[in-house]
Amino acid sequence: MGTLAKILKEQWEWRKQILSLGLFDLRKISRGAVLGPFWIFAKPAVYIGVFWFALEVGLRSGDSSGSGAPYILWLMGGLVPWFYIQEILGAGVDVFHRYNYLVTKIKFPLPGIPTIFSISTFVVQLGLIIGLLVVYFICGQTLDWYLIQIPIALVLMFVFFNMFSLMTSSLSAISKDFxxxxxxxxxxxxxxxGIIFNIFTIHNATLQSILLLNPIAFIAAMYRCAVYDKMWIWDRPSACIGFVVVFALTLIATLVIYRRTHEEVSDVL
Incomplete structure (x- = not known):
């Protein structure tokens, strides 16, 4: 608990610097481009369009939900959070090398460095959420209480994968093999x-339970419950239990790994 308290304290004390660097990192992405922010969202839009055409038009696998929501909302419910998670699984697992100067020259608190990257990626996710809601209303869907699951999913996704980034970056700094x-x-x-297939339609209960231990599947399920299935995520207890278990184990692993490696990271880099 002492390690967790120290991490949270450092995040809070350096919150202004972390937010400022996160937004600055986002601006660097579009620097020098005339259309600027357009290119940040162009790639996700193209990906969604291609997957929609391939799956619904090409393979004819799309259908409407019981609530009348079209397949495009189901697809976007999985792909939109994936764009955030993909960044964490890419550059986010090695942020100490990405922000090497913060570790070796400024002595910035290590727990704040993954948050810098998470913030810049999170802002892009908020823009994609707006796009998802635009498509949602264009498809004739109405405003309801189920949509409140999206901000809840955003918070859970940010906290979990920021923690995951701290854990993996600590290991990546020590070992290139990792x-x-x-x-x-x-x-x-x-x-x-479960980004492009429905885990809940798998009839093998054991296999379904194993797949639901994946936190990515849980986040995608929350998005889809909000915009497509029109139900509460806790109505699927297997998904909630799996996420809680993995969250707790990841938190413990992060604290143990950080405590054992944080003094070595700056020396290795």
Whole structure:
């Protein structure tokens, strides 16, 4: 608990610097481009369009939900959070090398560095949420209480994957092999996380329970409950239990790994 208290204290004391650097990191992405922010959202929009065409038009796998929501909302419910998670699984698992100068020259608190990257990526996610809601209302869906699950999912996603980034970055700074492992796992995680298939339609209960231990599947399920299924995520207790278990284990692992490696990171870098 002492390690957790120290991490939270450092995050709070350096909150202004963390927020400022996170927003500055976001501005660097569009610097020098005439259209600026357009390019930040162009890639996700193209990906969504291509997947929608391939799955609904090409493979004819799309259908409407019982609430009348079209397939595009189900697809976006999985892909929109994936764009945030993908960044964490990519550059986010090695942020200490990405922000090397903060570690070796400024002596910035290590727990705040993953948050810098998470903030810049999170702002993009908020823009994608706006796009999701625009499509949601264009499809004729109405404002209801189920949509409150989106901000809840955003908070859970930010906290969990920021914690995950701190854990993996600590290991990546010590071992390049771990970094290579995480890069290798990124693509399999996409295909096995229920982003483009419905885990809840799998009839094998054991396999379904194993897949629901994946926090990515839980976040996607929350988005889809809000905009497509029109139900509460806690009506699917297997998904909630799996997320709580993995969250607790990841928190413990993060605290243990950070406590054992934080003094070595600056020396290694």
């Amino acid at each position: 970094l290579s492992l995480m890069k290798t796992l990124s693509t399999p995680l996409f295909w096995l996380s």
